[in-house]
Structures are given as structure tokens and as C-alpha cells.
Amino acid sequence: MSTAVIVATSVASLAPFFIYWEKFTNLYWFSDDWDLLDGAASLGLSQWLLEPFLKESVIPLFKLLWLAAVELFEGSYLAMLGLVWATHLAILLLFGFLLRRSGFSPAAIACVVLTLGLAWTNIETLGWAAQWSPQLALLFFLIAWHWQWRLVERPAAPLETAGLALCVLASALSSSRGIISGLLVALFAVQRRRYLLAVVSLAPSVLVALVQVLWASRAGEPHAAAVYAACYWLLNPLYLLLPIPKKAVDTQALILCGALKALFLACGLRRDRPLLVTLAAFDLLNAVALGWARYHTGLATTVSSRYQYISLFCFGPLVASALARFRLPRPIIVVAFVAWVGLLVYPWKRHADRWSRCRGAEVRAALASAAPNQRFGPALITAARARELVRGYRLH
Numbered sequence: 460m461s462t463a464v465i466v467a468t469s470v471a472s473l474a475p476f477f478i479y480w481e482k483f484t485n486l487y488w489f490s491d492d493w494d495l496l497d498g499a500a501s502l503g504l505s506q507w508l509l510e511p512f513l514k515e516s517v518i519p520l521f522k523l524l525w526l527a528a529v530e531l532f533e534g535s536y537l538a539m540l541g542l543v544w545a546t547h548l549a550i551l552l553l554f555g556f557l558l559r560r561s562g563f564s565p566a567a568i569a570c571v572v573l574t575l576g577l578a579w580t581n582i583e584t585l586g587w588a589a590q591w592s593p594q595l596a597l598l599f600f601l602i603a604w605h606w607q608w609r610l611v612e613r614p615a616a617p618l619e620t621a622g623l624a625l626c627v628l629a630s631a632l633s634s635s636r637g638i639i640s641g642l643l644v645a646l647f648a649v650q651r652r653r654y655l656l657a658v659v660s661l662a663p664s665v666l667v668a669l670v671q672v673l674w675a676s677r678a679g680e681p682h683a684a685a686v687y688a689a690c691y692w693l694l695n696p697l698y699l700l701l702p703i704p705k706k707a708v709d710t711q712a713l714i715l716c717g718a719l720k721a722l723f724l725a726c727g728l729r730r731d732r733p734l735l736v737t738l739a740a741f742d743l744l745n746a747v748a749l750g751w752a753r754y755h756t757g758l759a760t761t762v763s764s765r766y767q768y769i770s771l772f773c774f775g776p777l778v779a780s781a782l783a784r785f786r787l788p789r790p791i792i793v794v795a796f797v798a799w800v801g802l803l804v805y806p807w808k809r810h811a812d813r814w815s816r817c818r819g820a821e822v823r824a825a826l827a828s829a830a831p832n833q834r835f836g837p838a839l840i841t842a843a844r845a846r847e848l849v850r851g852y853r854l855h
Contacts, residue, residue: 464565465555465572472551472576475807476544476585482811483586484537485819488854491589493838496848499526509674515752516635517667517674521592528591534853539588546594547585550772551576553601558776560608561734567783570796571775578771579806580699583764586814590765596637597769599630603644607660611651620659628663635752636769638668639744643737650733680754688750691761692743693717695770698762700802708758723774726781735780742773 476483488496491513498507499522508519532538551572558568575581584590603626610619623644630640641664648657690713697716698706706712728735749766760766787795825835831843838845848854 461559461565461568464569465552465559468569468572469548469551469555469576472573473544473548475577475579475804475811476540479807479811482815482819483540485815486540486586487536487819487822489587489589489818489822490837490839492587493840493845493848495522495525495589496529496852496854497840497844500848500851511674517671518592518633518635518637520629520632521595521634524595525588525591529852534849534855536588536855539591540586543585543588543591543594546591546598547576550594550598550601553598553605554772557601557604557608557734560605561732561776563776563779564783566792567776567779570799571779573800574775574778574803575768575771577800577803578696578700578767579803579810580696580764580767581771582807582810582814584768586818587765592634593636593768596630596634596640597772599626599633600637600640600643602626603630603640603660604647607644607648607656610656611648611653620656623656624659624663627660628667631664631667635671636745636748638664638671639741639748640664642744643741646740647733647737650736684750684754686750687754687758687761688746690758691749691766692746693720694762696767696774699764699767708762720774723778723781726784727777727779732780735777738773738776742770745769745773 494513498510501507502510508522509517511517512522528539528542532542554575555568555572558571563571584594603623606619606623606626610623627641627644630637641661644660645657648654648660690708693713694708694716697719698708698712701716703712703715724739728739753760822836826842826845826849829835829842831846832841834840835842835845840848
């Protein structure tokens with residue numbers, strides 16, 4: 460039964476893509492997309508792959524796969540978004556089976572998968588080709604976690620442990636936040652008392668972290684980074700989901716969201732499950748990594764849609780675990796579940812309309828009308844250069 464639940468809820472999570480198909484067809488190459496295309500066209504492949512992305516991370520695997528997809532799909536942005544949603548489906552399936560391995564009930568798995576799968580707050584991750592980067596990192600992390608889970612249950616052969624290390628390495632080379640994957644998989648191995656597997660899991664992340672520090676690190680402001688990380692951790696993923704009146708990233712929001720999150724964590728972590736401890740650590744370490752990389756963008760960006768995916772991924776199982784401690788009547792559970800799904804899904808229409816306009820129609824119009832030496836929207840290149848890229852990569 461649990462297999463059917465995992466597959467059904469994962470596939471059902473694709474519904475927004477097909478329901479708002481027309482809106483997604485209007486989306487166009489945006490901001491970081493242009494930076495990637497310009498770098499690939501201007502530099503040699505080897506130099507571009509090792510060039511720090513946005514001057515903060517060396518992620519050659521993502522770049523290579525992303526550019527290959529651009530070429531394969533002949534510049535179709537809709538096809539690129541289809542790839543993003545296909546990766547979303549793969550993540551949900553792997554996550555669901557991981558939850559089953561950890562002993563979650565079919566009902567709890569359905570709640571967790573749909574929370575990550577249907578949440579409208581993921582619209583930026585699922586509507587922007589450049590956001591395939593953190594998705595890939597999470598996908599390889601899940602593969603590594605499944606791989607290691609299998610190895611902790613029996614003696615591991617050398618080739619199998621090498622495969623585990625390669626999965627962790629792939630995660631770290633796909634996104635700056637994928638660097639913490641090795642630490643997390645190592646933490647899980649330590650909880651299962653498989654210390655050699657922990658070392659094997661950690662080594663690739665340490666290696667890539669050293670490369671990042673030497674190659675792409677910039678002078679930071681530890682205090683500002685810590686404040687950003689704390690705000691991100693306290694606010695997400697509840698801030699955008701809860702109907703808080705007069706929303707603002709302020710003390711009131713920090714207290715409300717932070718208190719609710721702490722309550723779920725306290726209740727959820729009382730269950731002795733290495734998976735939950737690992738996810739709680741993931742959420743915290745992701746906040747630290749994000750704070751170090753993005754503190755200069757201002758505290759208002761801590762609740763950006765692009766940063767919700769991992770937060771939802773980590774938070775959902777903790778909520779399900781906490782709620783499982785209360786034996787509520789079935790009618791109340793059903794009503795609460797339906798209301799929760801409605802809260803996740805209903806705002807999709809409004810935000811899909813807005814996204815289709817500001818990241819589709821307006822970008823196309825600005826690119827068509829901007830003077831050759833002017834920039835259009837948030838892109839870092841001029842309109843003339845963008846038009847060259849459109850012709851070179853047959854973008855549409």
C-alpha cells in the first residue's frame with residue numbers, strides 16, 4: 460500500500476505544472492539563466508565549468524548538465540522547466556521511499572510528499588531553469604542517502620563505498636549548498652554506528668569545501684551572515700504559508716514562526732529516528748550556508764520563494780512525526796488534511812499569473828524593446844548580447 464501512496468502522491472504533485480501549463484509556456488530565460496549562457500558562450504568549456512558561479516560557488520556538474528540540456532532541447536525554456544519538474548518527481552519518489560524505510564505510515568508519507576510536492580511557495584524553484592542547481596544537489600543527496608542506508612545494513616564492498624562517495628561528490632558539485640550533503644550522510648552513518656561509512660561520506664564534501672574556500676570564497680561579514688541565517692531558519696517554511704496579517708520580516712514574524720517551528724521540532728525529535736535528526740541538521744546547516752552566501756542581499760530575501768524547497772523538505776517529516784503523537788479522531792484528521800492541501804494549492808493561480816507576467820511577457824517585451832547597450836530586467840548583460848545568445852542557442 461505504501462508504494463502506491465508514494466507513487467500516487469508524487470505524480471499528483473505534478474498537477475500545478477499541467478493545470479497552469481499556459482502560464483509556464485509564457486516563462487522565459489531570466490536573470491541567472493543569461494549569466495550561465497553568456498559564460499558558456501564567452502569562455503572555453505573547461506574554463507567556464509570551473510569559473511565560480513555568481514562569484515560564490517564552483518559547480519561544474521550542474522553547469523555541464525544544464526548546458527547539455529539547453530543544447531538537447533534546442534533552447535526551449537518550456538522543455539527546461541519540464542526537466543525541473545521531472546527532477547521534482549524523482550526527488551519526491553526517493554523521499555517517499557526514504558520515509559518508508561524510516562517507518563513512517565502511509566498517511567504520514569502522503570502528508571510529507573504533498574507538502575513538498577504541491578506547495579505554491581516552490582513556484583520559483585519550479586519555474587526557473589537556473590534553480591535546477593539545488594534540485595540536482597538534493598537529488599544526488601537522496602541517492603547517496605539511500606545508498607548508504609543499504610550499506611549500513613550489511614558489510615560494504617569497496618566499489619559500493621566508492622559509489623557512495625561519488626554520489627556525495629555529485630551533490631557538492633551541483634550547488635553550493637550541496638557541500639553539506641556529505642556531512643549529513645556522515646551524521647546518519649554515525650547514528651547507525653558505521654564510522655567508516657561516515658568518513659567515506661564526509662571526505663568528498665571536505666575536499667570540495669576546501670576548493671570553494673580557495674577558489675570562490677570572498678571576504679564575508681560573520682555577524683551579518685549569522686543574522687541572515689537565523690532569520691532564514693526561524694521564518695521558513697511557515698512565513699509564506701501562514702495567513703499572517705500585514706506580513707513583514709520583523710520581530711513579530713520571527714517570534715510567531717520561530718515558536719511554531721521550535722514546537723514542532725521539540726515534539727518531532729522526541730521520536731528516536733536518525734532520519735529526523737539528520738533532517739533537522741540539514742535545515743540548520745542549510746541556513747548557515749545560505750547566510751554565508753546571501754547575507755548581502757538583505758533580510759527581506761530570507762523568505763524568497765527560491766529558498767523554500769529545502770526548508771519544506773526538512774520540515775515536513777518533523778511535523779508529521781509530531782502530529783503522529785496525538786491520537787486525533789479520523790474526521791478531524793481528514794478535515795485538517797484537506798484544509799492543509801487547499802492552503803498549499805489555492806495560491807498557485809495568483810502566483811502563476813504574476814510569474815507568467817513578470818518573468819515571461821515583461822522579459823520578452825523588455826528584451827525586444829531595450830536599446831542594444833542597455834540591460835533588461837535583472838539580467839547582467841546588455842540587450843544586444845542577449846539577442847546574440849538567442850540566435851546562438853535558438854532560445855525560445
